Amino acid sequence: MTSGRRPAAPTMADVAAAAGVSHQTVSRVLNGHPSVSAATRQRVQAEIEHLGYRRNLAARALVTRSSLIVGVVVSNLYLSGPAGALLGLERAARQRGYWVSVAGLREHSSAEAGRAISHFIDQGVDGVVAIAQTDESLRGAVEAAGDCPLLLITSGDAPAGNLVVDLDQRGGARQAMTLLLGLGHRRIAHVAGPPNDLHARARLTEWRACLERAGLPPGPLVQGDWSSQSGYQAALELLVGPDLPTAVFAGNDHMAIGLLRGFHDAGVAVPGRVSVVGFDDIDTSDCAIPPLTTIRQDHDALGRAGLGLLIDLIEGRQPASALVPAELVVRASAAGPADL
Numbered sequence: 001m002t003s004g005r006r007p008a009a010p011t012m013a014d015v016a017a018a019a020g021v022s023h024q025t026v027s028r029v030l031n032g033h034p035s036v037s038a039a040t041r042q043r044v045q046a047e048i049e050h051l052g053y054r055r056n057l058a059a060r061a062l063v064t065r066s067s068l069i070v071g072v073v074v075s076n077l078y079l080s081g082p083a084g085a086l087l088g089l090e091r092a093a094r095q096r097g098y099w100v101s102v103a104g105l106r107e108h109s110s111a112e113a114g115r116a117i118s119h120f121i122d123q124g125v126d127g128v129v130a131i132a133q134t135d136e137s138l139r140g141a142v143e144a145a146g147d148c149p150l151l152l153i154t155s156g157d158a159p160a161g162n163l164v165v166d167l168d169q170r171g172g173a174r175q176a177m178t179l180l181l182g183l184g185h186r187r188i189a190h191v192a193g194p195p196n197d198l199h200a201r202a203r204l205t206e207w208r209a210c211l212e213r214a215g216l217p218p219g220p221l222v223q224g225d226w227s228s229q230s231g232y233q234a235a236l237e238l239l240v241g242p243d244l245p246t247a248v249f250a251g252n253d254h255m256a257i258g259l260l261r262g263f264h265d266a267g268v269a270v271p272g273r274v275s276v277v278g279f280d281d282i283d284t285s286d287c288a289i290p291p292l293t294t295i296r297q298d299h300d301a302l303g304r305a306g307l308g309l310l311i312d313l314i315e316g317r318q319p320a321s322a323l324v325p326a327e328l329v330v331r332a333s334a335a336g337p338a339d340l
Contacts, residue, residue, distance in 0.1 A: 128150050222237050
């Protein structure tokens, strides 16, 4: 008659004995240490698999005071920017031996962001990343973090002393506007993202600044909501205006694609009559008709840079905030104005 007890889980010592190595060598294999030979590593990994050994991460965290977990608070996860930033962070974390725990915000309020970060701190994460798209989520993250290492991915005005990394939103918008101005456009409209979105605000601010530096009055400004439908409606609004602009800089690619459809339905040629430039370089941008000129954001580079800065902070160093450059991708939706 059996006792019904579960067999004891294999320990690191069991793996070491089976592989004929020391406990320290098994630990080095588990942690990816480079000082272990390929043959020894293969033998240890074979015994780990054979015995079904699994590390007790909770026990490890008690000893090392490190969970190797990073908490990430992200707003607007359905948008390509925040989603891309999250994926870039997750890839970079795995490459550095960390895991990511995610909390998606629904209300985008200061209180909601604060609750999420407080939960991560209670769970013993090594650090927290806040992908903050609004002033409210940015403020809530900063207030709740306390002494926990915090990285902000935002284009907002973070309080002094906080570590910030972001893709260069204003630099990307500047590249788009420099292209259009260089092609000879002097009446350039902008379709903006939501007013409370920090990336939308940065792109709008740079559009205005570029026109001012060029000595040009502000072109038509149409309010969008990041959706292609709002881009379509923006095209209709521009078409009924007194003077159709010769170019439109859209705050993201979804709205730019909506603009292309709206102009197409109205019989307005792009880029023959109106040039269109987007932002993000989403997967469908190169398949738009015509293929969309846009600004590419390298989210993998953002993830690598951000995680590296956060690990520096976790390990007691004092890294500096950083911007990851954006890249202009020239396709077929922008050309010189027809009257030149």
